[in-house]
């Protein structure tokens with residue numbers, strides 16, 4: 001089964017998580033703004049930050065216009081946030097509204113925001129957790 005990691009990241013936190021997952025799966029992480037060939041992808045990891053309680057406009061556009069009609073079998077959400085996971089919840093609702101195959105498991109973690117908030121996140125520990133999460137997902141769904 002082929003997997004792919006796609007993220008949006010305005011200040012770099014979600015990108016770090018995406019890259020850690022990619023390293024553990026020996027693949028690459030792509031920005032949502034890249035031109036990505038979604039053919040032959042079975043498992044898609046999709047991640048973003050939380051910006052005012054929602055994911056980015058770029059991610060909203062990607063979900064709404066790029067995923068329907070592909071043969072993706074499982075979509076796994078991940079994200080970073082200052083305090084709340086509501087952007088991930090909105091991503092999930094958006095995917096579900098389009099009947100896209102988002103799985104229950106997700107990975108969310110704190111990301112550095114505004115000066116001293118979550119100053120040391122993501123860190124070595126959370127990056128390792130993200131890598132382990134990605135590996136567990138592949139074991140679960142790549143059958």
Ligand SMILES: Cc1cc2nc3c(=O)[nH]c(=O)nc-3n(C[C@H](O)[C@H](O)[C@H](O)COP(=O)(O)O)c2cc1C
Nearest residue numbers: 009010011012013014049050052053082083084111
């Ligand atoms: C413009 C902006 C708005 C944000 N709004 C929220 C918010 O409403 N709730 C929250 O928990 N975090 C909020 N944050 C914090 C980010 O979600 C957090 O720093 C996240 O790790 C950013 O991901 P990124 O570095 O990949 O862009 C905001 C950050 C920015 C820059």
